[in-house]
Amino acid sequence: MSETDIKIKDSTASWQDGVAKTITFIVTKDCQLACKYCYLVGKNEKERMSWDVAKRAIDYILDHERDFPEKSVIFEFIGGEPFLEIDLIDRICDYIKVELYSRCHHWFDSYRFSFSTNGINYHTDKVQAFINKNISHLSIGITIDGTQRKHDLNRVWKGVEERGSYLDVVRNIPLWLQQFPEEATKVTISSADIPYIKESVLHLYGLGIHAVNINVVFENVWKDGDDKLFENQLMLLADDIIDGGYYKDYACSFFSENIGKPLDPERENNNWCGAGKMLAVDAAGNFYPCTRFAAYSLRSKEPIVIGNVSDGIDKNKLRPFLALDRITQSPDKCKTCNVASGCAWCQGENYDAAETNTIYQRATAICLMHKARVHANNYYWNKLYRKLEMDGRSTKCEG
Amino acid sequence: MLQYLVILLDDTSVSFCHYDVTKPERRLISLDDLRQGIRFGMMENLMIQFIYPDYALPQEYLDVIDTIDHSNIKPLSALDCETDIVVVDGWKYNVAKLNGAVVVLRTSWNQLSKNHNNLKGLLNVVMRLSVVITDVERMTASDHEQYKAVLELLGKDVESICLSGKSPQFNLLTDRLMLTEMNNCGAGDMTITLAPNGKFYICPAFYYENEADSVGDLNNGLNIKNRQLYSLDHAPICRKCDAWQCRRCVWLNRKTTLEVNIPSREQCVAAHLERNTSRQLMLSLRSKGTFLPDIEEIKEIDYLDPFEIIRQ
Numbered sequence: 001m002s003e004t005d006i007k008i009k010d011s012t013a014s015w016q017d018g019v020a021k022t023i024t025f026i027v028t029k030d031c032q033l034a035c036k037y038c039y040l041v042g043k044n045e046k047e048r049m050s051w052d053v054a055k056r057a058i059d060y061i062l063d064h065e066r067d068f069p070e071k072s073v074i075f076e077f078i079g080g081e082p083f084l085e086i087d088l089i090d091r092i093c094d095y096i097k098v099e100l101y102s103r104c105h106h107w108f109d110s111y112r113f114s115f116s117t118n119g120i121n122y123h124t125d126k127v128q129a130f131i132n133k134n135i136s137h138l139s140i141g142i143t144i145d146g147t148q149r150k151h152d153l154n155r156v157w158k159g160v161e162e163r164g165s166y167l168d169v170v171r172n173i174p175l176w177l178q179q180f181p182e183e184a185t186k187v188t189i190s191s192a193d194i195p196y197i198k199e200s201v202l203h204l205y206g207l208g209i210h211a212v213n214i215n216v217v218f219e220n221v222w223k224d225g226d227d228k229l230f231e232n233q234l235m236l237l238a239d240d241i242i243d244g245g246y247y248k249d250y251a252c253s254f255f256s257e258n259i260g261k262p263l264d265p266e267r268e269n270n271n272w273c274g275a276g277k278m279l280a281v282d283a284a285g286n287f288y289p290c291t292r293f294a295a296y297s298l299r300s301k302e303p304i305v306i307g308n309v310s311d312g313i314d315k316n317k318l319r320p321f322l323a324l325d326r327i328t329q330s331p332d333k334c335k336t337c338n339v340a341s342g343c344a345w346c347q348g349e350n351y352d353a354a355e356t357n358t359i360y361q362r363a364t365a366i367c368l369m370h371k372a373r374v375h376a377n378n379y380y381w382n383k384l385y386r387k388l389e390m391d392g393r394s395t396k397c398e399g
Numbered sequence: 400m401l402q403y404l405v406i407l408l409d410d411t412s413v414s415f416c417h418y419d420v421t422k423p424e425r426r427l428i429s430l431d432d433l434r435q436g437i438r439f440g441m442m443e444n445l446m447i448q449f450i451y452p453d454y455a456l457p458q459e460y461l462d463v464i465d466t467i468d469h470s471n472i473k474p475l476s477a478l479d480c481e482t483d484i485v486v487v488d489g490w491k492y493n494v495a496k497l498n499g500a501v502v503v504l505r506t507s508w509n510q511l512s513k514n515h516n517n518l519k520g521l522l523n524v525v526m527r528l529s530v531v532i533t534d535v536e537r538m539t540a541s542d543h544e545q546y547k548a549v550l551e552l553l554g555k556d557v558e559s560i561c562l563s564g565k566s567p568q569f570n571l572l573t574d575r576l577m578l579t580e581m582n583n584c585g586a587g588d589m590t591i592t593l594a595p596n597g598k599f600y601i602c603p604a605f606y607y608e609n610e611a612d613s614v615g616d617l618n619n620g621l622n623i624k625n626r627q628l629y630s631l632d633h634a635p636i637c638r639k640c641d642a643w644q645c646r647r648c649v650w651l652n653r654k655t656t657l658e659v660n661i662p663s664r665e666q667c668v669a670a671h672l673e674r675n676t677s678r679q680l681m682l683s684l685r686s687k688g689t690f691l692p693d694i695e696e697i698k699e700i701d702y703l704d705p706f707e708i709i710r711q
Binding site: 360 | 628658
């Protein structure tokens, strides 16, 4: 067996990763679900984006082409649940396409419309018509958390806590995969979910989803001993992925060769989070450096508004975001951490959890969880490479 | 490390910086808080600067103040032989009265653009002149163009005073000539302020903006959360910058960018126009003879906002 015969499925990189501007429309703050781990503390049925606000946001962005020099653009629609506003979204996307063409804008034919949906309305006529109209420029992720018991533990219907949403979502997975066979699902892990990680990832593979993007929540929800439980679940998952040969065709973002190494304070000093490089607009027409800085996302801090559709963007308010680096915001334990690579943070959660109104204080609630992940990740790659090596030897012997 | 303690003696104490005094009613610090503040300064080994209102303090206050080595910052109306720094708010002053004084002149940009010709007369007689542009954060691109031209004219004035054998000290143009590293306001890092309510603030501006924004009190001491953000090594733009004379006003930073460690573009551009004119002044003086031979030449740079460097 030669090196080229070794097949390991990699986590799928997103479209135009690193060269695309992400512009997010918070079209509604409403959702059919009330997920227990949802960071959106201010969801409501009233704040729905109007066409006028959406149009003014698009006009501002396209009128200021020089301020948006990125090669490509991803127009992202979030909520709440974005597909609750499919009529508005359809109108927005049509307008964007016409305007990009008529202005000879550099984003013409280098754009995507992106959605992260709970999947409940995916099959409806309006959503399907929209998908069929825009399919070559679409990226849609459906969130399904794993097995029914894991999914229904958190992803419950609003006002009916005992009613999980698994069955309402899973019925749409075949249609989704038929239309977007390469798409990944996003799984969120909170404290109560830990015992179900292994079964859930394997269940998603079984549904035909080849890439599972999974992460632990950044909020300080962890209990004593969660890191050990988490490590154990990931080791069991590693065993099953390797022993079952899933690694060839399926990916799980928990396992990556690039995590768990020390980072150089000068050469590897980039900020992890993209807040400030992206732009979000809400129903009131306010601009944010990312949706996490809108009021409905924040538990204990005032929103950070960087402008609005009437006055434009206050570039001074963007400077702190664009000047962020890893070292300046990190406590000493992170600067000297031997397993720092791959340890993520969310700028919005940093801000929300900080002792003062700053984005320059890194929250470290996931520290032990990251270290547990690194242990399991090391185990995974050591085991996988040994297996591949042994498989290679046996092939040679047979030869 | 803390080095200075500013004590606002009254709510109407004169502003010596960018902020406006927003409390019109007199409120004198209590005598007990004044004593405790001085005691705190002595125990922390801090140099104390007292900021005076425009009325005479009771003798018992002056007696307490005299129990410690200190500096007095007073408004022009209260100028006397005990004044170390006199604050001139605007352009109404008697030059002769300021002979030999250390002067802070507060002015709007609009007034500076109209009155800058008067500064040469002042520079000829004062020991030191610090001009504070109180609305520097609102200067536009065309204001900056005009500021550049004003600085060039002032540079010629300073040069002619130097060539006459004097050594004028002028914050906008001569400070950068002497410096070898950042030398800024230092609020929250090297300087802390005690307000008339007995509480500590990062600087007087934070007190006048929001009295609830204190960072400790005389009973419990200082409690500056995220204190590291006031130091240069936690200011990602400023630590790459060599406009060392910049005030680096953390209050203006917070007002304009919402972060104490990140300056606005307006503050950066103004400081770089001053830096670049200082460079021209240095080159011109050196072309006419020996001038500060031990100080390294100020480099030519192609940006006015160091944010552009870190973005690269």
